Amino acid sequence: MDIIDQLIKDLESxxxxxxxVHNITNFVVMNHxxxxxxxxxxxxxxxxxLREVQDMVSLASALVLNIGTLEPKWIKAMIKAGKNAxxxxxxxxxGSGATPYRTETSKLLLNKLKITVLxxxxxxxxxxxxxxxxxxxxxxVHSVDDAIDIAKSIAKEYNGMIxxxxxxxxxxxxxxxxxxxxxxxxxxxLVTGLGCGLTATVGAFCAVQKxxxxxxxEAHCFYGICGELAGEKAKYPGxxxxxxxxxxxxxxENEIKRLAKLEAI
Amino acid sequence: MDIIDQLIKDLESxxxxxxxVHNITNFVVMNHxxxxxxxxxxxxxxxxxLREVQDMVSLASALVLNIGTLEPKWIKAMIKAGKNAxxxxxxxxxGSGATPYRTETSKLLLNKLKITVLxxxxxxxxxxxxxxxxxxxxxxVHSVDDAIDIAKSIAKEYNGMIxxxxxxxxxxxxxxxxxxxxxxxxxxxLVTGLGCGLTATVGAFCAVQKxxxxxxxEAHCFYGICGELAGEKAKYPGxxxxxxxxxxxxxxENEIKRLAKLEAI
Amino acid sequence: MDIIDQLIKDLESxxxxxxxVHNITNFVVMNHxxxxxxxxxxxxxxxxxLREVQDMVSLASALVLNIGTLEPKWIKAMIKAGKNAxxxxxxxxxGSGATPYRTETSKLLLNKLKITVLxxxxxxxxxxxxxxxxxxxxxxVHSVDDAIDIAKSIAKEYNGMIxxxxxxxxxxxxxxxxxxxxxxxxxxxLVTGLGCGLTATVGAFCAVQKxxxxxxxEAHCFYGICGELAGEKAKYPGxxxxxxxxxxxxxxENEIKRLAKLEAI
Numbered sequence: 001m002d003i004i005d006q007l008i009k010d011l012e013s014x015x016x017x018x019x020x021v022h023n024i025t026n027f028v029v030m031n032h033x034x035x036x037x038x039x040x041x042x043x044x045x046x047x048x049x050l051r052e053v054q055d056m057v058s059l060a061s062a063l064v065l066n067i068g069t070l071e072p073k074w075i076k077a078m079i080k081a082g083k084n085a086x087x088x089x090x091x092x093x094x095g096s097g098a099t100p101y102r103t104e105t106s107k108l109l110l111n112k113l114k115i116t117v118l119x120x121x122x123x124x125x126x127x128x129x130x131x132x133x134x135x136x137x138x139x140x141v142h143s144v145d146d147a148i149d150i151a152k153s154i155a156k157e158y159n160g161m162i163x164x165x166x167x168x169x170x171x172x173x174x175x176x177x178x179x180x181x182x183x184x185x186x187x188x189x190l191v192t193g194l195g196c197g198l199t200a201t202v203g204a205f206c207a208v209q210k211x212x213x214x215x216x217x218e219a220h221c222f223y224g225i226c227g228e229l230a231g232e233k234a235k236y237p238g239x240x241x242x243x244x245x246x247x248x249x250x251x252x253e254n255e256i257k258r259l260a261k262l263e264a265i
Numbered sequence: 266m267d268i269i270d271q272l273i274k275d276l277e278s279x280x281x282x283x284x285x286v287h288n289i290t291n292f293v294v295m296n297h298x299x300x301x302x303x304x305x306x307x308x309x310x311x312x313x314x315l316r317e318v319q320d321m322v323s324l325a326s327a328l329v330l331n332i333g334t335l336e337p338k339w340i341k342a343m344i345k346a347g348k349n350a351x352x353x354x355x356x357x358x359x360g361s362g363a364t365p366y367r368t369e370t371s372k373l374l375l376n377k378l379k380i381t382v383l384x385x386x387x388x389x390x391x392x393x394x395x396x397x398x399x400x401x402x403x404x405x406v407h408s409v410d411d412a413i414d415i416a417k418s419i420a421k422e423y424n425g426m427i428x429x430x431x432x433x434x435x436x437x438x439x440x441x442x443x444x445x446x447x448x449x450x451x452x453x454x455l456v457t458g459l460g461c462g463l464t465a466t467v468g469a470f471c472a473v474q475k476x477x478x479x480x481x482x483e484a485h486c487f488y489g490i491c492g493e494l495a496g497e498k499a500k501y502p503g504x505x506x507x508x509x510x511x512x513x514x515x516x517x518e519n520e521i522k523r524l525a526k527l528e529a530i
Numbered sequence: 531m532d533i534i535d536q537l538i539k540d541l542e543s544x545x546x547x548x549x550x551v552h553n554i555t556n557f558v559v560m561n562h563x564x565x566x567x568x569x570x571x572x573x574x575x576x577x578x579x580l581r582e583v584q585d586m587v588s589l590a591s592a593l594v595l596n597i598g599t600l601e602p603k604w605i606k607a608m609i610k611a612g613k614n615a616x617x618x619x620x621x622x623x624x625g626s627g628a629t630p631y632r633t634e635t636s637k638l639l640l641n642k643l644k645i646t647v648l649x650x651x652x653x654x655x656x657x658x659x660x661x662x663x664x665x666x667x668x669x670x671v672h673s674v675d676d677a678i679d680i681a682k683s684i685a686k687e688y689n690g691m692i693x694x695x696x697x698x699x700x701x702x703x704x705x706x707x708x709x710x711x712x713x714x715x716x717x718x719x720l721v722t723g724l725g726c727g728l729t730a731t732v733g734a735f736c737a738v739q740k741x742x743x744x745x746x747x748e749a750h751c752f753y754g755i756c757g758e759l760a761g762e763k764a765k766y767p768g769x770x771x772x773x774x775x776x777x778x779x780x781x782x783e784n785e786i787k788r789l790a791k792l793e794a795i
Contacts (some may be wrong), residue, residue: 031457034293044457059363059402192561
């Protein structure tokens with residue numbers, strides 16, 4: 001099946017199955033990521049207590065770990081949830097490279113858990129292999145092109161873990177096969193949490209598509225298309241965010257066929 | 266006085282008195298619940314530290330407890346606030362039934378505190394009496410009809426505590442007298458925290474109307490009407506949420522008289 | 531240079547330099563404050579762990595401390611970040627006066643750290659010198675006029691710290707020189723976190739303008755103008771908030787020249 005047809009089919013599956021996506025994520029984006037998942041058709045739950053993550057993840061079809069607004073207790077919960085997960089695990093190393101704590105935690109989670117998909121911006125991904133790479137807070141100071149080779153080598157190092165580097169173009173690889181997605185809109189970085197919402201979206205697609213490389217590529221394409229749809233209707237970040245949430249709900253076959261820019265490379 | 270006229274009068278009281286509603290609620294909805302309360306005319310405050318909940322609740326006209334994104338420390342704070350409350354206490358057992366931790370905490374709070382109103386979806390309410398009932402994350406997998414008898418028996422067990430079961434229709438009972446509300450809109454479950462915002466709204470109405478059964482029924486009717494008003498203006502979840510917040514502000518006598526579907530049963 | 535021209539120039543600097551503003555702020559407003567900063571052109575980061583605040587603040591051009599939803603651990607993090615800050619520190623004593631814990635914490639931070647700008651509503655500022663002043667939750671029960679003399683005396687007591695009292699009119703002083711800003715819109719208090727977002731905005735202006743009294747005055751004027759621009763487009767709190775975020779992005783020379791009401795007094 002053609003990759004675009006498969007995306008349309010998998011999006012439909014999300015809307016029919018409403019997979020439960022368990023998020024252990026940061027305080028800034030909890031509300032937004034929940035709305036992202038709800039609007040596209042998935043069923044989000046946020047739970048981080050050591051007392052319940054094991055039970056919650058047992059119900060989930062995907063586990064999304066996000067290290068923004070990190071605290072030691074949350075890392076323990078992420079590890080406990082991850083160790084007990086029977087579903088794909090998506091890791092967003094928010095701000096890795098900005099502080100040693102975030103970089104070390106990202107590496108710790110990569111080493112302690114079997115991460116299915118690692119998704120970050122170029123600076124975050126580069127920080128995982130280089131002491132020199134730095135991040136300005138949570139925003140990337142590198143281009144995706146800078147990170148392609150590193151992404152491939154990380155994917156190989158972790159036995160075919162999917163690595164997705166997001167930016168103007170997105171690069172998604174398992175170390176051998178790769179996709180490039182060119183969807184997206186310049187207003188997206190002006191809304192907080194849109195990167196985190198993409199990670200949650202990868203979770204939703206991995207919940208319905210067991211080829212996780214493909215699922216991750218599809219998620220990037222769908223999410224970027226929704227950004228473009230929002231950009232057709234809104235000029236400024238406040239309205240853009242609302243139109244983006246709307247688009248996650250109405251975007252379907254027509255919009256995807258019109259706008260998708262996703263290719264195997 | 267007719268129940269609809271009483272609702273209009275009590276809503277007016279909220280807008281005049283601006284009652285302080287103290288929320289100990291989950292991270293996902295804090296911002297949204299605060300905006301729900303502000304827009305309708307109440308005055309929200311969020312405070313959860315053991316160091317200040319006793320002082321804060323002493324200023325409040327209602328206390329709203331919500332167990333989403335639960336942690337042990339927060340349970341202690343809920344109990345401390347509840348023990349010191351001189352005002353009505355509203356409990357939202359978010360996700361009760363999904364994990365033992367949430368179910369047990371809901372029961373603990375019901376037993377340790379004099380809860381005035383318990384408000385949840387059908388799965389959450391059922392979980393409080395049955396080991397079999399399960400919840401899919403925080404979304405209901407049962408209909409309100411399944412929960413009516415259980416709601417009545419819980420209300421009686423807790424000496425006339427108000428129990429409200431929300432869904433397509435809402436059922437509100439003190440075990441003897443009951444109301445049914447049929448307001449609401451299908452987009453409401455696609456915005457995160459709308460259930461939690463309803464619980465906060467019950468708090469606002471209980472702050473101005475001492476017949477708590479009536480206050481709870483009024484809150485459900487008002488909230489559902491605002492959902493319908495939003496649905497008249499918006500087709501998708503992002504815009505719907507904004508129009509819903511708007512409606513909480515402008516909804517008044519005309520809208521309530523036109524749309525209210527609330528009856529004693 | 532004229533003060534309005536300087537505001538236009540400093541806003542332009544924010545948009546060019548995109549200063550990193552490190553926020554240790556409350557759960558209610560984290561998402562909103564991040565969007566406020568992003569939309570105007572700054573680069574927000576939220577980080578509160580004792581394990582990383584020292585590293586994060588070393589990258590920042592401003593540190594914003596906000597005591598809403600306070601907890602002991604967060605106070606320690608605020609002190610650690612503040613002690614290590616090489617940049618201006620802005621303090622928002624949210625709800626000071628409502629509980630002893632908040633009032634004491636505000637005083638503790640003022641005494642332990644070299645605060646550059648203190649920004650609050652009249653009740654919050656008054657609470658810092660008077661046992662009698664009280665706050666209703668987080669909303670002011672005093673007018674700015676009540677607080678002018680107190681603001682001046684606090685500014686002097688803390689060696690020329692800038693004190694900003696926000697309300698219908700805003701009053702900004704270093705104890706000797708003062709500004710009055712009359713921009714703003716009546717819907718602003720109906721959106722949660724708009725005060726906190728103003729504090730974050732003061733951080734962004736202090737990051738690019740070393741005359742911190744001027745920077746604080748400029749921030750209030752810019753922020754109030756954006757409120758007025760939003761009020762030209764929206765009648766209710768939900769839409770108002772979206773239009774406000776939009777305005778932070780598009781407000782420039784034309785809007786500022788048309789609407790600014792800022793004067794040295």
